[in-house]
Amino acid sequence: MTYSKAKFLAVLLLVLFVCSPATLSAAKHTNVILIMTDDQGGWDYGFLGNKILNTPNLNAMAERGARMSRFYVSPVCTPTRANLMTGRYNYRTRAIDTYIGRAMMEPEEVTIAEVLKPAGYRTGIFGKWHLGDCYPMRPQDQGFEEVLVLRGGGIGQPSDPPEGAGKYTDPVLFHNGEKKQMKGYCTDIYFDHAMKFIEQNEADDKPTFIYLATNAPHGPFGDVPEALREKYKAMDLNDAYGYTLNPKRKNEKLYDKTSRVFSMIENIDQNIGRLFKHLKQIGAYDNTLVLFLNDNGPNGPRYVGPHQGSKGSVNEGGIRSPLLAHWPAQLKPGTVNGRIAAHYDVFPTILAATGVSKPKSLKLDGKNILPLLKNEADNWPERALFMQWHRGDEPTARTNAAVVTQNYKMTFSKPDAPGKLFQLVDDPGERHDLSQEKPAIAKWLTNQYDQWFADVSHTRPDNYAPPRIHVGNPKETTTVLTRQDWRYSGPKGKGWTRDARGVWLITVEEDGNYDLKVLFSKSQPPLPSELTMKVGNDLFHAVVPADQAEHVFKNVTLHKGEQTVDVKIIEGDIERGPMMVYLIQKPAGSSAH
Structure with missing residues (x-):
């Protein structure tokens, strides 16, 4: 059975099971906004004792709502996102790392959006997905109907469009699959679009699920809210790090980075304030559950309370986040619960809050922690x-x-x-x-x-094999292969360095004709390039003049089945892989060369 048929049947079963009149009635009046920041540490909050950061709106959210004080996430972002979206351990989902083909989630996994959408919810994602950029792993393939996202793990990474060039202000984003030049600062843009989305849904009397995942305060740090940066740059930042920092590391470069990170976090806080103001204006304040967390520990030395550790570590500083829950209609202000909980608990908790039933066939690792947020769990079972x-x-x-x-x-x-x-x-x-x-x-x-x-590790027979990118599906007629999703190849295969090599694993759904466009960086000074591209057993070759950094193999046939795409560029004595490859499907009837 093909992926598309299997996925259709799975979603159809979800629709039949979830969309009972009782379920729709229960879910109709509760909106959910799930907010997660990127590389904001678990103590980058004023209400948790940070003496430097100004987070008045998050502080107020904590006071007005409930929170889990011992809430855990993964050490890095893609695993946290897979846990969050599926309610399952990320090692079940194939999304085990952050790049080079290890950050693509198995498309047969069922996301929270795929359960809520058949129950009448309008579903939207704004910001960072980081679980696959190509069909069938994109958010619009996984239950989200309104999509405004960056590609890969962040703006400024190899998956970013060339014209984006790492810009947080006026970034190039993807709106429902179409590349768009945006205006404004990225975090402001995500909140603007999320607020418009829920406003329209409220006008249509439709419940909303929003996943608002900022790429701030993740680097690069060159493009940040300047007025806020100047504010923190002028402050004494010695108290920003805590006892875990070696005094020898305190220098102007570190202070500059910290001021930039803090400016991004305060900008997020300002947007939190705008969001709550907007919810009041559209009459959705009381009936909207707003959840807030960070995805892992801080991206560098910062205050982590009495703990140690940062991003990547399994010490408390690397895997802790507050979970804030703001829901005036249901949660008592100031509730703090100290039971342990984790990111995979968010999925079943959202289902409980909305009244949407879990499909019987769906196996979750998480637990509904709404009773903890309501302080209604006197005999909560022990767990690990x-x-x-x-x-x-x-x-x-x-x-x-x-x-x-x-x-x-x-x-x-x-x-x-x-x-x-x-x-x-x-x-x-x-x-x-x-x-x-x-x-x-x-x-x-x-x-x-x-x-x-x-x-x-035994969820599937080939548990850690990466999902394959599907090519030739009508839902994505141009497939863009980036270094984000390739697998290591050759002696220079490690990382994203300019001279790295990698291959892509694809499935061509039907025989068809394509233009194959290869983008690559040139040597300094530029030299002619010998370009070899192999797709399965088909080999294409060209010599590219020194003044060109791309080449198109026009109107060639790709054959149905599982294929490996391997592109090699030789300039002088240097061999490297491409920056990107575009597989552009031609209209039916085009004759191949």
């Missing part, structure tokens, strides 16, 4: 949470991993090293290893972790 991340095509057991319970935490650094046991209430900085003092607990948590890793 699991976090892990490191580079690689497949995860390795007991590598940068953690298992967390209400009282204890076990961390693992590498397979051949024993884990470390901490009691977080007494030791929030994870300084005192108790594994020798409490061997029974250490053994029990190690067994818990081993069982979890074995379970998630």
